[in-house]
Every structure is written in C-alpha cells, then in structure tokens.
Amino acid sequence: MTAVSRRALRNFDWLIFGLVLFMSISGIMTIYSATRVTGTGEMPDFYLKQISWLVIAIITLLVCTSFDYSWLSRLSLPLYITGIISLVIVLVMGRSGMGAKRWLQLGPLNFQPSEFFRLVFIIAFAFHLSRLQGRLHLGNIIKAAILFLIIPVALIIKEPDLGSALILIFVFFITLLIRGVRKKAVIILIVIGVISVPFLERIVWSQLKDYQKNRLVAFVKPQIDPSGIGYQIEQSKITIGSGRFSGKGYLKGTQGPFRFLPEKHTDFIFSIFAEEWGFLGCFLLLAAYLVLLLRGIDTALKAKDMFGKLLSFSIVIMFFTYFVINVGMALGMMPVVGVPLPFMSYGGTALISNFAAAGILINVRMRRFKLFY
Amino acid sequence: MNSENLRKRITCSGYIIIILFLVFLLRLWQLQVLEGKRYRGLTESNRIKVLNIAAQRGIIYDRNGKSLVKNGPFYSVSIIPGAAQNIDVHALSSLLEMSETDIKSRLSTDVPPFETIKLKEGISFNEVAYIEARRSDFPGLIIETDVTRHYVYANVGAHVVGYLGMPGPEKLKSFKSSDIPPNAFTGKWGIEALYDKQLRGTPGKRYIEVDALGRQLKIIREDPPQKGEDIKISLDIDLQRKIEEGFNGRTGAAVALDPSTGEILSLVSLPSFNPNLFSRGISSSDWEALNRNPDHPFLNRALQSQYPPGSVFKIIVAIAALDENILPAGFTVKCNGRIRYGRWVFKCWKRSGHGVVDLHKAIVESCDVFFYKTGKALGIDTIAKYARKFGLGMPTGVKLVHEKTGFIPTTGWKRRVYNKPWYIGDTYHAAIGQGYVLVTPFQQALMISAIANNGTVYKPTLIKKTGPPEVLRKIVLRPGTLETVKEALRDVVNERDGTAYWRARSDKYVFAGKTGTAQVIRERKGKTRKETPERFKDHAWFVSFAPYNKPLIAMSILVEHGGHGSSAAAPIAKKAMEYYLDQIDLAKNQANITGERR
Numbered sequence: 001m002t003a004v005s006r007r008a009l010r011n012f013d014w015l016i017f018g019l020v021l022f023m024s025i026s027g028i029m030t031i032y033s034a035t036r037v038t039g040t041g042e043m044p045d046f047y048l049k050q051i052s053w054l055v056i057a058i059i060t061l062l063v064c065t066s067f068d069y070s071w072l073s074r075l076s077l078p079l080y081i082t083g084i085i086s087l088v089i090v091l092v093m094g095r096s097g098m099g100a101k102r103w104l105q106l107g108p109l110n111f112q113p114s115e116f117f118r119l120v121f122i123i124a125f126a127f128h129l130s131r132l133q134g135r136l137h138l139g140n141i142i143k144a145a146i147l148f149l150i151i152p153v154a155l156i157i158k159e160p161d162l163g164s165a166l167i168l169i170f171v172f173f174i175t176l177l178i179r180g181v182r183k184k185a186v187i188i189l190i191v192i193g194v195i196s197v198p199f200l201e202r203i204v205w206s207q208l209k210d211y212q213k214n215r216l217v218a219f220v221k222p223q224i225d226p227s228g229i230g231y232q233i234e235q236s237k238i239t240i241g242s243g244r245f246s247g248k249g250y251l252k253g254t255q256g257p258f259r260f261l262p263e264k265h266t267d268f269i270f271s272i273f274a275e276e277w278g279f280l281g282c283f284l285l286l287a288a289y290l291v292l293l294l295r296g297i298d299t300a301l302k303a304k305d306m307f308g309k310l311l312s313f314s315i316v317i318m319f320f321t322y323f324v325i326n327v328g329m330a331l332g333m334m335p336v337v338g339v340p341l342p343f344m345s346y347g348g349t350a351l352i353s354n355f356a357a358a359g360i361l362i363n364v365r366m367r368r369f370k371l372f373y
Numbered sequence: 374m375n376s377e378n379l380r381k382r383i384t385c386s387g388y389i390i391i392i393l394f395l396v397f398l399l400r401l402w403q404l405q406v407l408e409g410k411r412y413r414g415l416t417e418s419n420r421i422k423v424l425n426i427a428a429q430r431g432i433i434y435d436r437n438g439k440s441l442v443k444n445g446p447f448y449s450v451s452i453i454p455g456a457a458q459n460i461d462v463h464a465l466s467s468l469l470e471m472s473e474t475d476i477k478s479r480l481s482t483d484v485p486p487f488e489t490i491k492l493k494e495g496i497s498f499n500e501v502a503y504i505e506a507r508r509s510d511f512p513g514l515i516i517e518t519d520v521t522r523h524y525v526y527a528n529v530g531a532h533v534v535g536y537l538g539m540p541g542p543e544k545l546k547s548f549k550s551s552d553i554p555p556n557a558f559t560g561k562w563g564i565e566a567l568y569d570k571q572l573r574g575t576p577g578k579r580y581i582e583v584d585a586l587g588r589q590l591k592i593i594r595e596d597p598p599q600k601g602e603d604i605k606i607s608l609d610i611d612l613q614r615k616i617e618e619g620f621n622g623r624t625g626a627a628v629a630l631d632p633s634t635g636e637i638l639s640l641v642s643l644p645s646f647n648p649n650l651f652s653r654g655i656s657s658s659d660w661e662a663l664n665r666n667p668d669h670p671f672l673n674r675a676l677q678s679q680y681p682p683g684s685v686f687k688i689i690v691a692i693a694a695l696d697e698n699i700l701p702a703g704f705t706v707k708c709n710g711r712i713r714y715g716r717w718v719f720k721c722w723k724r725s726g727h728g729v730v731d732l733h734k735a736i737v738e739s740c741d742v743f744f745y746k747t748g749k750a751l752g753i754d755t756i757a758k759y760a761r762k763f764g765l766g767m768p769t770g771v772k773l774v775h776e777k778t779g780f781i782p783t784t785g786w787k788r789r790v791y792n793k794p795w796y797i798g799d800t801y802h803a804a805i806g807q808g809y810v811l812v813t814p815f816q817q818a819l820m821i822s823a824i825a826n827n828g829t830v831y832k833p834t835l836i837k838k839t840g841p842p843e844v845l846r847k848i849v850l851r852p853g854t855l856e857t858v859k860e861a862l863r864d865v866v867n868e869r870d871g872t873a874y875w876r877a878r879s880d881k882y883v884f885a886g887k888t889g890t891a892q893v894i895r896e897r898k899g900k901t902r903k904e905t906p907e908r909f910k911d912h913a914w915f916v917s918f919a920p921y922n923k924p925l926i927a928m929s930i931l932v933e934h935g936g937h938g939s940s941a942a943a944p945i946a947k948k949a950m951e952y953y954l955d956q957i958d959l960a961k962n963q964a965n966i967t968g969e970r971r
Contacts (some may be wrong), residue, residue, distance in 0.1 A: 178382050241404040241412025254420050275416075279405040283398065290394045297387040301380060313383060320390055331400045 011366045012065065019292045020061075020343050020358045024054050024351065026285065027269065027344030034256035034264040034272040046265055046346055053348040057355035064359025068367055072360070073307055076124040083120035086113035087155040094159070102159050114156050114164045115349040118318060119356055121152060121168065126310035129179045138185045141176065148172060157204075163339035167321045175314045232268075235261045237332045239271040247278030265346045267338045270330045293320055299365045308364040315357045421593065422581055427520060428574030431601030433534060433564055435610040436636070436837050440525060441534050447521035447652075448501045451489035452480070453513045460511060468507060469493050489517065494654070522558070522565075522652045528645040530613045532673050533606070533637075533773065533835065535563020536648035538655075561651070564606055564835060567772060574601030605837040607636035615952045616641050616930075619945030625912075625932040626674035628818035629949065632918060632927045634842040635822075635831025638953070639928075640773070640815075642674040676769070676776040679811035680931060683889030683938065684739045684872075685914050686760075686806030688824065688858060691736055693759040694747045695854040705731045708742035712801075719745055719801050722890075736861035737871045739888065741805050748804025753795055756803060757781045762848050763820040764830065765812050770845070771833050779816050782809035807892055817929035821916040823848055824862070825885075825924035827855055862887055863921050877917065877943035882954050886917030886946065888938030891931075910934035915942035919950045926953050 032047040072079075090104050090113045103110045125148045132140055149172050156165040181189070205213070239255040242248065253275040256264040264272055274282050296316035303309040319342050326341040328334035340347055342354045404412065433441045450469060452460060460480070466473045471493060479492055496504070501516055508514050522537050538561035560569035577598030609629075616627045620643050627641035644666070650659050663670055672678060694700050710726035712719045721727065721741040727734065735743035748756060760766055766781035782803060784795035802808030815833075823830045828848035862885035865871040866878050872888045891912040913935030918927035928946050935941030 174386070178379070178386065180378060180382070237404060238412045238415045240401070241409050242416040243405050244409035244413055245406050254416055274401070274405065279401055279409075282401050282405070286394055286398060286401075290391065293390050294387055297383060297390070300383050309379065309383070313386075316390075317386075320393075324393060327397055331397065331404065333400060 009366075011368075013295070013362045013365045016292060016295055016358055016362050016365070017061070019288050019295075020355065021058075022288055023285075023292075023343035024057070024355075026273065027341075027346075028054065029250070030269050030273045030276070030344065031265045031346050033251050033253060033276060034269065036251070036257040049348070050346055050351070053351045056348075057352045060352050061355040061359035061362070064356050065363045065366060067363075069308060069311065069360060069363040070305075072123050072311075073127045073130075076120075076127040079120045080124035083113070083117040083124075084151060084155070087117055087152060089113070091155065091158055102161055110348075112347070112349040114159070114161055115347075115353045117152060117156075118164065118168065118171075119353050119360075121148060122171070122314045122318060122357070123311065123360075124148065125172065125175060126314055127307055129175065129310050130305070130307040132179075135180045135182045136176065136185060137182050138188055141181065141185060141189065144176070145172075163325065163337040166337065167318065167325070167339065170321050171314055171318050174317050175310060178313055179310060232262055232336055233329075233332045236268055236271045236330050239268070240274040240330060243275040243278040243282075245279045247274075247276050247281055250276050252276060263338070266340055267326065267336075267345065268330055269345050270327050270341055273344070274330075289319075289323055293323075295365075296361055299361055299368070302368045303364050304368050308368070312361050312364045315361050318357065319354070420582055424579045424581060426577035426579055426595075426598045428576050428598035429520060429600040430522065430574065431572040431603045433572070434603060434605045435608050436605065436638070437609065437611075438605070439610055441530065441606075441608075441610060443523040443525060444520045445523045447494075447519040448496050448498070449494040449517050449519065450492045450496060450504060451515050451517050452492060452511075453489055453515065460513065465492075465511060465514075468504060468511070489515065491517075495521075522648075524648040524652075526610055526614065527647050527649060529617055530608060530610055530640075531563070531645045531648045532642045532675075533563050533608055533613075533640050534648060535565035535567075536561055536651040537565055538562075538651055558652075562648075563773060564604065567835075568604055571602040571604060575599040606835050607631070607638065607837045608640070608835065609638045609953065609956075611956070612949060612953050613639040613641065616945060616949045617643060617645070619948055620932065623932050623935060623941075624668050624674070625930070625935065625942075626678065626814040627928060627930040627945065627949075628675050628815050629926055629928040629953070630818050630822045630833065632822040632826040632924045633831070634838075635833045635845070636837065636842075637771070637833055637835050638926060639949070640675050640835075642672070642676075644668045644670045646670040673774045674931070674933075675814045676771060676774050677813070679777050679779050679813055680912050680914075681808070681810055681891040682765070682806035682812045682817065683891040683912075683914050684741075684806055685817060685887050685889035685916050685929075685938075686810060686812075687736060687739065687744050687804070688820070688862070688887055688916075689760050689763060689765070690744050690748055690751065690756055690804050691732060691858050691861070692763075692824075692850065692854055693751050693756055694732070695857055696759070696850045697751065697755060698851065699750050700732065700747070703731070705729050706735070706740075706743045706746050708740050710742075712742050712745050714797055714801070717798055719798070732857070733861045733864070734870075736858070736887070737864045737868055739865075739872050744804045745801045748800050749797055751804075753800045753803055754783050754785075756800075757783045760810075763823055764846075765810075765816050765820060767816075769813075769815050769819055769833055771815060771835070773835065776815070777813055779813050780809065780811040806889060814929050814931045817914070817916050817931075818927060821887075821918055821929060822924075822927035824855060824859060825918035825927045859885060859921070862918075866917070873915065873917075873939050873943045876939045877915070877947045879919075879947060879951055881951060882919050883921035884917055884919040884947070884950060885921050886915055886943065888943060889914030889916070890936075890938050893934065907934050910936055913938040913941035915939070915946050917943075917946045917950065919954060925957060926950055 028047050028050050031050055035044045035046045037044065086104070090102065094102065094104055102112055102114065104113055105111075125144070128144060128148065149169065153165045153168055156168065177186075235255065239253075239261050242255070253272055255261045255275055256272045261268050261271060273285065277285075293316050296312055296319070300309045300313040300316065303312055322339055322342045325334060325337055325339050326345075329336050340350050343351065429444055432443070435441055462473050462476050462480070466476055469476070469492060476492060480490060482490060504514075505516060508516070524531070524534060524536070526534075537558040540559045560566035560572065565572065575598060578596045580593040580595070582593060612629060616629070616639050620627075620641070624643050625641075626643070627639060628637065629639035630636065631638055646663055706729075708721055708723075708727040708730050710721050710724050719741070722739065727738055727740040727742070730738070730740045730743045732743070734740065757766075760781045766779045768776055768778050782799070787793055787795050787799070799808060803810050819830065819833060828850060830845045830848065832843040832845040834843075863883060865888070866873045866884045866886050868874060873886050877884055877886055891914060893909050893911050911934070913932040914930070915938050916929045918924040928949065930942040930946050932941040932945070
C-alpha cells in the first residue's frame with residue numbers, strides 16, 4: 001500500500017496543480033485590483049479572504065489526491081443524499097442576497113450548497129453510469145434523469161440559480177452522450193426535446209425572476225435594455241477592449257475601481273484582467289485554461305476504468321461550461337448569466353469545490369495504471 | 374469496440390473545446406486589437422467628466438457708476454444621484470421642512486449623469502449652517518453654492534435692466550454648446566437679454582475624475598471662468614426713481630433723453646415688476662399673478678403702447694405751417710370756442726373761446742380752433758410728411774423690446790383701408806392729435822428732443838458711450854421755424870396763460886414744454902370730469918425740455934387716465950428735470966471747487 005502511495009506520489013500531476021495555482025493567484029491579484037477604492041485609500045479585504053480560501057482549497061486538493069478515487073464510488077450515495085438535503089435546507093433557511101437564496105450561514109462562513117452539490121452530482125452520476133452495461137437505452141436515461149436531473153435542477157432553479165441549473169443539465173446530457181447512448185434513444189431524446197421546448201420555455205420563463213428575464217431580453221435585443229443589463233455587457237466590452245494589445249498595466253485599470261463595471265470581482269473578473277493585461281495576458285490565461293481542459297481530456301482517455309474516465313470527463317465539461325458561459329458573457333457573446341469563472345472569481349465555496357475537482361482529476365491521473373493487483 | 378468509441382467521443386470533445394477557445398481568441402483580437410483604441414477612449418470618457426463652472430456675470434452700472442445689480446451667493450441642497458435610492462426620505466423631510474411627496478418627486482426627476490439632483494433652492498445662510506451640521510446623517514447630501522443676481526433697485530428701471538431666466542431649448546441650441554452650461558440662467562429681458570453675450574462671460578471648465586455613481590474623486594484640471602464684461606448704461610437710476618415716484622401709483626410711461634447725445638436717461642413703464650423674483654426661477658404663483666395683472670406689468674408702455682398724441686401734435690402742425698410758409702405774416706384766427714363744418718360742430722377745449730389767436734398764442738394756450746384751420750390749410754398728407762420727419766409713425770430703433778411704430782394717417786391710407794375719402798373732419802381731428810394719429814411715448818420724446826436740439830436727432834442709445842454720438846437724422850427746415858416754435862413752447866410753461874404755467878414752471882430753470890390730452894372716448898356727454906370712471910378718463914401728456922437755452926434733458930410723460938396733461942403729467946416732469954439739472958449743477962460746482970483747490 002505504501003508502495004502504491006509512493007508510486008502515486010511520483011505520478012502527482014504538477015501541471016494541473018501548477019495551472020490551477022496560476023489561475024487562482026491571477027484571480028487574487030485581479031480581485032485586489034478590481035476592489036480598490038480610488039480616492040479614499042481604503043482597501044476592502046476581499047483579496048485577503050480569497051487568500052485564506054485558497055489555503056483551504058489547496059489542502060482540500062491535496063486531501064482529494066491522497067486516497068484512491070475508487071473509494072469515492074462507495075461514498076457516492078451518502079454524499080449525493082447529503083447534497084440534495086443541503087439544497088433543500090438552503091431553500092428553507094438560506095440567506096438571501098441579490099434576490100436569490102443561495103447561501104447557508106455556517107457560523108462565520110457563508111456556504112453555497114449548489115457549489116458543493118455539483119461535485120457530489122458528478123461523482124454520483126459518474127458512478128451510476130459506470131455501473132451500467134453497454135450503450136444506454138431510454139429506460140436507463142429516464143431513470144438517470146429522475147435520479148440526477150429533475151430533483152436537483154428543480155431545487156436549484158427554485159433558489160433561483162439559473163446558471164448552475166443550466167450547467168447541471170448540460171453536464172448531465174454531455175456525460176450521457178459520451179458514455180454512449182443507443183441511436184434510437186438519441187433520436188427519441190431529440191424529438192422529445194424539440195416537442196417539449198415550448199412547454200419548458202413557458203415553465204422556465206414563468207419561474208424566472210424579472211431580472212433574469214431582463215437579461216435574456218437584453219441579450220436578444222440590447223437596444224430595448226429594460227434595466228441596464230445592456231449597460232453591463234457594454235461596459236464589459238469597453239473594459240476588455242480598453243486593454244488593447246498589451247494592457248493598461250497591473251493596478252492601472254479604471255473600470256473596476258471607478259465602479260463602471262458591476263460584479264467586477266465575481267462575474268466580470270475576466271474583463272478586469274483583460275483591461276490590465278491586454279490581449280497578451282488574455283492569450284496566456286486562455287492557454288492555461290485550454291491546457292488544463294486538454295490535460296483533463298487526456299486524463300479521461302488514460303483513466304484505468306469507466307468510473308475514472310467519466311469522473312474526469314464530467315469535471316472537464318463542468319469547468320469548460322463555466323468558463324464558456326462566464327467568458328462568453330464578458331465578451332458580449334452570451335446572455336448575462338451570473339456564473340463565476342472557475343479558479344479566478346471571488347468566492348470561497350466555488351474555489352474549494354473547484355480545487356477539490358482538480359484534486360480528483362489529479363487523483364484519477366495518478367492512479368491510471370492497472371498495476372499491483 | 375465500445376471503449377474505442379468512447380475514446381473517439383472524448384477526443385472529439387477535446388477538438389470542440391479547442392475550436393471554442395479559438396473563437397474566444399478571435400473575439401478578444403477583435404475587441405482588444407481591432408477596436409481597442411475606441412474602447413480605450415470610452416473608458417477615458419467614462420472616467421473623466423467636464424463640469425462647467427459658471428462665470429460671474431458682468432455688473433450693470435448706471436451713468437453715474439451706481440451698480441444696478443449685484444452677484445450674491447445662492448445656496449441649495451442637492452443630492453448626488455448615486456445616493457438618492459438610499460436616502461431616508463422621512464428624516465430628510467423634517468430636515469428640509471419639505472413634504473415627503475415633494476422630496477420623492479424631486480428624487481425621481483431625471484438628471485443628466487454627473488449632475489446633482491436639486492432638493493431645495495434658495496435656502497438662507499442660517500439654514501445652510503443647520504443642514505451642514507446634520508449632513509453626516511445623510512450620505513450624498515451636499516450644499517451647493519451658486520451665484521444669483523440681486524437687483525438693487527428692484528422695480529425701479531426693471532423694464533430696462535431686465536431679468537434672468539432659464540434659456541428655452543431653442544435658445545440653448547443657438548448658443549454654442551460649450552459656451553453655456555445647461556442649467557445656467559441667461560438674460561431674458563431688458564439689458565440683461567440685449568447684452569447677454571457680453572455680460573455672460575465664459576464659463577470655466579473643471580475636469581474631474583468620477584466613478585459610476587457620479588462621485589467626484591479628484592480634480593484633474595481646472596480652467597477658471599472668465600467674468601463677464603461690466604456694462605455702463607446711459608440710465609440715471611436716481612432720475613428714473615424720481616420719475617417713477619412721481620407717477621404715484623398710476624400707470625403710464627416716461628422717457629428722458631439727453632438731446633445732445635441721444636442717451637436714454639430714463640425709460641419708465643408703469644406698473645413695473647420685481648426682477649428679483651426671477652433670479653432663481655420664479656414661482657408659478659408669482660408668475661400667475663404677474664400675468665393676470667390687468668395692468669400688464671410686462672408691457673413696456675414707453676415703446677409698446679400707442680396713444681393719440683393729443684395737443685402735443687400741434688407742435689408738428691405748427692412746424693409744418695411755418696416751414697410750408699402757408700401763414701401770412703400776422704395771421705390770426707378768431708376763436709369763439711367752436712368751429713362749424715357743414716352740420717358738424719368742432720369744439721375748442723376752452724368753451725368760451727380764446728378770442729383773437731396767433732400762432733404763438735395758439736401753442737401757448739393750445740387753441741384747437743387755430744389748428745383746425747391751420748390743419749385744413751395744410752392738408753393731412755403735408756402734416757403726415759412733417760410727423761414722419763420727426764420720427765412719428767416710424768420705429769425708433771430701440772431694441773429693448775419689439776416696439777410699436779405708432780400711426781400717421783394719410784388720404785391714401787384711408788382710401789386703401791376703408792375705401793372712403795378723407796374728410797375735412799378727419800383733418801380737424803388729426804390736427805389736434807386725435808382720431809387716427811397714434812404715437813408711442815418714446816417717439817414723443819425723440820420728437821421733442823429733435824426740437825430741443827435744433828433738428829439734429831441722435832440715435833437713441835441705452836449704453837453710456839465715450840465716443841461721439843451717432844446722428845440718426847438731421848431735420849432741415851426754413852430758418853427761424855424751430856426758433857418760433859421753441860419760443861412758444863417756452864411760454865407754454867412760463868407765460869401766465871400758458872397751459873403748463875401753474876404746474877410746471879420752475880423758479881430755477883427755464884423749461885419749455887407742451888401739454889396734451891389724449892381722448893379715451895370721443896365725447897363725455899353731460900358728465901363732469903369727476904363723474905367719469907377712471908378707465909374712461911383721458912390720458913395726460915407732457916413733453917418738455919430744459920434748460921431752454923442749452924437743453925440737457927428732453928422728456929415725454931404719459932399718465933394713463935391722468936386727465937388733463939397739465940395737471941397730471943407736467944408736475945412729474947418738473948420735479949424730474951429740476952432734480953436732474955440740480956445734480957448736473959452740483960457736479961459742476963464740485964468740479965469747480967476741486968479745480969480751484971488745485
């Protein structure tokens with residue numbers, strides 16, 4: 001056993017670890033720059049909080065690499081049930097903020113159950129799929145949807161957290177497709193999907209809060225712009241564009257400190273980064289994310305079993321979806337859906353959850369060799 | 374097989390990821406490299422705002438250097454837009470002593486970005502201190518200091534000095550946008566409007582760094598404002614006040630000119646208004662009251678009201694008769710109080726008649742019969758020619774307001790408009806300044822000033838100029854014409870039988886003048902003057918100049934419904950001219966004394 005650990009340690013993936021560290025340190029630097037308050041000299045402590053979160057996150061990552069990931073399959077059921085319960089609790093006694101109930105107060109800490117849940121969801125779902133044989137038929141899919149999709153998505157939309165719910169749905173279906181679905185089932189799924197779109201649209205639309213409707217309307221028709229959402233997109237584009245090729249320089253950005261860009265240290269952190277580091281910096285940052293994702297894909301290819309493959313792949317898809325929605329929004333290519341940029345945006349639960357996911361990725365990669373059995 | 378397919382699918386998703394990253398990279402290239410310059414500019418304009426600093430408006434002085442206006446501080450309570458949502462309206466309403474609904478409606482007004490929302494204007498200094506002490510409870514609340522215009526003499530001369538107001542949108546468009554801050558007050562009336570450009574000055578600019586809430590962070594650069602030019606106008610504010618007081622509450626108009634320069638010494642139109650009401654936006658109730666006033670305080674009666682000239686017009690007829698040389702030497706008329714023409718009877722104002730009257734006596738005692746006959750001999754078209762020579766029926770060129778030109782009838786006009794021939798009776802009426810003839814008080818002043826100045830008319834001006842006066846026209850007449858008329862005008866005031874002897878004669882100076890009575894209704898059947906209601910009473914005229922030998926002031930006075938010219942208008946002129954000439958003597962004496970000391 002110790003031999004296994006030593007061997008595993010030798011295989012610790014410093015690339016993934018280095019990349020996520022690079023991203024989160026860039027994130028902390030950008031948070032510092034974005035939350036500066038010009039004129040008064042006061043400095044909000046967002047960046048300090050994020051540094052302490054990072055310390056916890058690194059420990060979490062190391063813990064997640066320390067055991068064989070196959071243990072997770074045994075834990076998947078209790079973990080998943082805990083996740084669902086936490087989603088129920090947040091609806092009952094969650095703390096409201098920005099028109100949504102997303103946080104649980106745990107002593108001095110604010111805990112965001114949906115951030116925790118998406119990890120639990122991936123583990124449980126990957127385990128569930130890995131135990132099925134052959135290509136999936138419709139029955140498999142309906143069962144999986146009831147277990148892993150309808151219940152959590154309904155709970156998360158109720159918060160409401162549209163972004164997380166959409167990502168969950170997306171990860172669910174992509175993972176299914178990758179796992180392999182019978183052609184007939186794919187066709188039926190598509191037909192059902194097309195037919196149900198108008199109904200779903202109506203149901204989802206009626207569930208949306210006004211600000212969410214505004215965002216969608218503003219994306220489709222920016223000139224209507226009911227509540228200044230178009231303003232956010234426009235300001236984000238201005239912020240990014242103003243960085244030009246080489247950026248304004250670190251701490252030289254104005255859009256964040258002068259409050260022209262809202263949500264500057266959370267949802268729009270990429271814009272602030274782009275303003276100060278320019279196209280060059282963005283190229284480097286994008287490259288880092290791309291390498292991370294491709295390393296994850298590679299891990300999925302090389303993983304020794306189906307559970308490991310699906311686990312690492314769905315982690316990649318989750319990172320990717322967050323990344324695309326967040327950066328696409330900042331670039332004005334997608335509607336404003338408030339999701340954080342993995343590893344960079346301010347927020348403790350998300351950072352820890354993402355580091356845990358990265359840890360699992362490393363774990364799968366470390367233990368990819370079917371040896372010593 | 375299955376695992377091979379899985380491999381393919383995973384690899385394929387890897388390619389999709391790479392493609393999406395390339396798309397993002399292209400988008401970044403577009404935003405940052407292709408359009409980066411434009412966006413950089415936009416962040417600059419986001420951050421730096423240019424605020425206008427109001428320039429101090431120039432001071433208006435009267436001819437003796439007395440300041441007619443002052444610029445004083447004006448405080449208002451405002452709130453910066455970003456703080457408006459979080460303010461405690463209830464507490465604010467007790468602090469500002471305003472109703473909550475009033476505050477709420479002001480808070481919800483749309484202001485341009487980086488402008489403040491005004492909550493209460495024109496608070497006193499004590500209120501400023503009171504609010505300042507409690508300001509920390511209301512983040513975003515600020516006291517703004519502005520400059521306001523104080524009109525030292527209030528109602529006196531208001532028609533000339535004018536007032537300020539918010540420029541209308543079309544006026545704003547006519548200004549160069551940088552020239553004038555959007556909420557600045559500009560001249561709306563009088564000198565303030567006429568010389569607005571000089572008085573206004575150039576606003577300064579303050580470049581400030583602001584955040585998205587409109588909070589000022591620091592001043593980057595400041596171009597100081599340039600104060601507007603001071604203007605010295607020709608008005609003598611003390612003379613103006615003297616005349617206005619002379620009216621003693623009655624409505625009317627008066628104009629005093631310096632005949633040797635054309636400078637307007639006084640321009641009175643009563644009732645007047647208080648321009649201080651407008652200094653920071655007039656309240657709607659005050660505005661209503663002014664507009665509803667049946668006496669129309671905004672009407673400039675000196676330039677915009679037309680009245681029949683009454684007997685004053687006899688001066689023109691007399692000049693015409695002398696210049697045309699239609700009166701044989703020693704020509705006299707016997708006045709027995711009336712003249713018959715066909716079945717009509719034209720009365721002289723003096724029922725018992727003036728007896729044998731020559732031109733001199735006709736002017737001095739204002740005999741109507743003499744002028745009926747002289748007018749008939751001249752014909753209306755000849756009279757009209759002379760009236761125009763003296764500027765009656767023609768614009769005076771004073772741009773203070775849109776002036777009325779008065780009216781001088783001719784035979785051609787009557788045929789054209791009424792399709793009727795000109796009757797001799799019409800000439801009779803015109804010859805004594807009734808009927809169709811209409812003049813403004815300013816025209817009357819210009820006319821008497823021309824006579825005082827022996828035919829040379831200077832362009833009337835409101836500005837005290839240093840250079841030589843501008844000649845408007847020279848009236849050339851047969852030698853001796855004006856002298857004869859002037860002598861008669863002197864005796865109107867200085868002969869015992871003169872119509873103005875009892876009311877206008879001065880012990881100190883030799884005045885010349887002519888009374889007039891403009892009929893409001895044609896006939897007063899069987900009613901004495903006292904029974905006539907005020908609004909049907911005749912208007913009283915008096916035109917005059919002094920001193921007789923070297924005229925320094927020429928005036929016309931019209932008292933609406935004042936009754937007879939000698940009783941209502943002449944005393945005002947006497948007081949005013951005595952005052953004015955006293956002041957000039959005083960100044961001369963002082964100059965002599967200081968001269969002797971040297």
